[in-house]
Amino acid sequence: MMDAKPPKGHTPTPDILLIGLNHETAPVELRECIALSETDAEAGLESLSQSPDIREVILLSTCNRVEVLTVTGDATQTVGHIKALLSKTGGIEQATLESVLYTHSGVAAVRHVFRVASSLDSMMVGEPQILGQMKAAYRLATMKKTTGVILNRLLHRAFFVAKRVRTETGIGDHAVSISYAAIELAKKIFDTLEGKKVLLIGAGEMAEIAVEHLARNRTGTIFVANRTFERGVQLAQRFKGQAVRFDEIEALLLEVDIIISSTGSPDVVIRRDQVKGVIRARRNRPLFFIDIAVPRDIDPAINQLPNTYVYDIDDLKGIIEENMDDRLREAAKGERIVDEAVIGFRRWYDSLEVIPTVVALRNKIETIVNAEIEKTLSGFDGITESHRQALHRMAAAMVNKILHNPTLYLKELTRYEAKAITLDITRKLFKIDE
Amino acid sequence: MENLIYAVISLYLLSTACYLAYLFFQKEILHRFGYYILMAGLLCHSISIITIYIRTGLMPVRNLSETLSLSAWAVAVVFIAVRHRFKLKILGIFAAPAALALMIAASQFPRHTGPTKEIFSSFWFIFHVVSVFIGDAAFALACGVGILYLLQERAIKHKARGFFFRRLPSLERLDSAGYACIVVGFTFLTAGLIGGFIYAKSVWGRFWSWDPKEVWSAVTWLVYAALLHERLAVGWRGRRAAILSIIGFAVLLFTFFGVNFFLKGHHGEFTRF
Numbered sequence: 001m002m003d004a005k006p007p008k009g010h011t012p013t014p015d016i017l018l019i020g021l022n023h024e025t026a027p028v029e030l031r032e033c034i035a036l037s038e039t040d041a042e043a044g045l046e047s048l049s050q051s052p053d054i055r056e057v058i059l060l061s062t063c064n065r066v067e068v069l070t071v072t073g074d075a076t077q078t079v080g081h082i083k084a085l086l087s088k089t090g091g092i093e094q095a096t097l098e099s100v101l102y103t104h105s106g107v108a109a110v111r112h113v114f115r116v117a118s119s120l121d122s123m124m125v126g127e128p129q130i131l132g133q134m135k136a137a138y139r140l141a142t143m144k145k146t147t148g149v150i151l152n153r154l155l156h157r158a159f160f161v162a163k164r165v166r167t168e169t170g171i172g173d174h175a176v177s178i179s180y181a182a183i184e185l186a187k188k189i190f191d192t193l194e195g196k197k198v199l200l201i202g203a204g205e206m207a208e209i210a211v212e213h214l215a216r217n218r219t220g221t222i223f224v225a226n227r228t229f230e231r232g233v234q235l236a237q238r239f240k241g242q243a244v245r246f247d248e249i250e251a252l253l254l255e256v257d258i259i260i261s262s263t264g265s266p267d268v269v270i271r272r273d274q275v276k277g278v279i280r281a282r283r284n285r286p287l288f289f290i291d292i293a294v295p296r297d298i299d300p301a302i303n304q305l306p307n308t309y310v311y312d313i314d315d316l317k318g319i320i321e322e323n324m325d326d327r328l329r330e331a332a333k334g335e336r337i338v339d340e341a342v343i344g345f346r347r348w349y350d351s352l353e354v355i356p357t358v359v360a361l362r363n364k365i366e367t368i369v370n371a372e373i374e375k376t377l378s379g380f381d382g383i384t385e386s387h388r389q390a391l392h393r394m395a396a397a398m399v400n401k402i403l404h405n406p407t408l409y410l411k412e413l414t415r416y417e418a419k420a421i422t423l424d425i426t427r428k429l430f431k432i433d434e
Numbered sequence: 435m436e437n438l439i440y441a442v443i444s445l446y447l448l449s450t451a452c453y454l455a456y457l458f459f460q461k462e463i464l465h466r467f468g469y470y471i472l473m474a475g476l477l478c479h480s481i482s483i484i485t486i487y488i489r490t491g492l493m494p495v496r497n498l499s500e501t502l503s504l505s506a507w508a509v510a511v512v513f514i515a516v517r518h519r520f521k522l523k524i525l526g527i528f529a530a531p532a533a534l535a536l537m538i539a540a541s542q543f544p545r546h547t548g549p550t551k552e553i554f555s556s557f558w559f560i561f562h563v564v565s566v567f568i569g570d571a572a573f574a575l576a577c578g579v580g581i582l583y584l585l586q587e588r589a590i591k592h593k594a595r596g597f598f599f600r601r602l603p604s605l606e607r608l609d610s611a612g613y614a615c616i617v618v619g620f621t622f623l624t625a626g627l628i629g630g631f632i633y634a635k636s637v638w639g640r641f642w643s644w645d646p647k648e649v650w651s652a653v654t655w656l657v658y659a660a661l662l663h664e665r666l667a668v669g670w671r672g673r674r675a676a677i678l679s680i681i682g683f684a685v686l687l688f689t690f691f692g693v694n695f696f697l698k699g700h701h702g703e704f705t706r707f
Contacts, residue, residue: 307672315593423466
């Protein structure tokens with residue numbers, strides 16, 4: 001079994017080992033230091049793959065985690081190598097590093113890889129970027145030829161599991177960022193955002209991201225109103241929109257559908273009576289205010305007016321919290337899918353042992369031979385028991401002779417890589433796993 | 435015939451179950467099943483109605499049971515049209531149970547028919563009945579859409595996004611579907627009433643006789659006319675339109691059943707039991 005010590009006498013199946021740190025174990029200052037650039041990662045892969053104990057290796061580095069996934073023949077040595085590498089590239093004391101690292105081996109490592117790929121281990125559970133980052137890390141490793149049968153299989157399974165988790169659970173369903181939450185709401189009001197006109201009042205990172213997301217939904221004209229007109233013009237250029245003066249806002253209330261406000265103004269920018277005045281002229285078309293400013297720009301009383309909806313930053317944060325709870329509930333279903341996949345992988349991994357494969361191969365052939373003998377004999381009359389036994393003896397001798405060389409060959413395989421591949425091929429060639 | 439009625443009821447029941455399950459579990463397959471099963475039910479239902487017509491040459495509104503059954507049929511027909519046009523699958527949670535309830539009610543009332551008059555086979559009579567029933571069914575769905583609108587609008591306004599927020603479509607879509615139902619309902623109701631007038635003229639020699647049914651029909655018609663007028667003139671929409679379509683349907687229900695049971699009039703024979 002994977003975690004057990006291999007029996008003496010033949011090459012042990014090497015162990016899967018994962019060492020890393022993530023947003024839960026290490027503070028951001030430390031993660032910043034250790035995070036590897038692509039060149040660092042390439043160099044790291046090269047140096048690690050040269051140590052004799054490490055047979056396969058992949059390096060994953062994102063802003064929330066750094067992980068080294070290896071297949072090793074000697075776990076103690078490998079752990080040492082990896083720690084040395086991380087402490088060197090990060091410029092961190094081994095002791096400090098020690099306290100934030102986690103080490104998983106065997107089944108636990110497999111489970112960890114599956115969970116990371118499925119975004120179950122992410123800071124923002126369900127965020128989709130991690131899968132792409134893992135694919136990139138895998139691509140780099142394959143380019144550097146530091147992966148082999150086991151990690152190839154493990155990573156492909158991980159990508160497959162991640163896809164299943166994403167499609168079969170609602171883990172990525174609901175918005176967990178302010179701008180996505182606002183868009184989700186807008187879609188519940190307007191159905192489609194296509195052609196809807198947007199007014200951005202003020203500026204600010206969050207508001208700008210929200211406008212960008214809106215623009216991606218093919219909204220109509222984007223107006224930008226800013227106290228300093230020049231700044232407004234700059235922003236408008238970025239969104240291919242139109243800059244307007246601050247005093248034009250009231251007139252624009254007639255025209256636009258979505259208003260995002262984020263000014264530093266201490267007073268409200270849009271008052272209730274201003275909106276009330278235009279409702280009739282707007283023919284009651286809905287109006288959606290997204291107020292990201294603190295203190296608020298949009299008079300909250302506007303929400304009481306018909307066909308008018310006001311959401312401020314706290315409302316949006318409330319939605320995000322709710323959605324996050326939903327994601328965590330869905331994550332529990334994801335864990336179940338991961339569990340299944342771990343069992344499947346383990347079965348394959350165990351099959352890489354020589355003895356079970358040899359036994360399974362012999363069983364398979366003996367079953368076929370015996371069945372065929374019985375089938376043939378049942379067609380004859382006058383067959384005595386001694387005839388029958390003679391035939392079985394002959395068949396057994398044939399099976400032994402045929403299997404002699406393959407068995408010897410498999411048992412004598414010493415190079416790890418060749419062994420894994422050959423065992424895998426053997427099992428496929430004879431369809432042993434069915 | 436009995437068997438066909440029970441088949442229709444079972445299919446509507448199954449469809450209702452699918453739609454309710456869809457409301458809770460949100461699995462695409464459920465509403466699709468609900469929709470196909472409802473169509474199958476409608477097919478059987480149509481066969482049963484046509485059979486009566488062919489066998490007797492009379493419009494099957496000779497007693498309360500048949501009248502209810504025809505209402506259920508109209509609801510199913512209009513729902514399938516609306517679902518097709520607006521992709522408003524969630525409306526099935528109203529339409530399927532409504533059709534089912536009407537059918538169950540229909541099966542509970544005696545099905546024997548009293549002496550029928552020749553009038554049941556007149557063209558204007560049939561035109562009047564079918565047109566008014568389809569109009570009423572459209573108004574029933576408008577009422578359903580209105581309720582959904584109010585639920586969704588409340589969720590968004592009060593920022594209490596609960597059970598319905600995720601399950602219901604956007605306000606705009608609900609609003610335009612409700613509007614379409616009202617337009618269709620109004621068109622058919624108007625045509626049906628005109629058919630009724632022509633028929634009255636041919637039978638009683640006058641278009642209008644201040645019968646309670648006629649008066650209440652006019653009231654219903656005026657409520658919906660007001661709703662449409664406001665929408666076209668000043669863009670009345672959303673919450674107010676939704677509330678008015680619910681009120682309109684309440685008035686319509688009274689016109690349809692209330693008048694026959696509480697007031698006297700020349701439509702009594704359709705709801706005998």
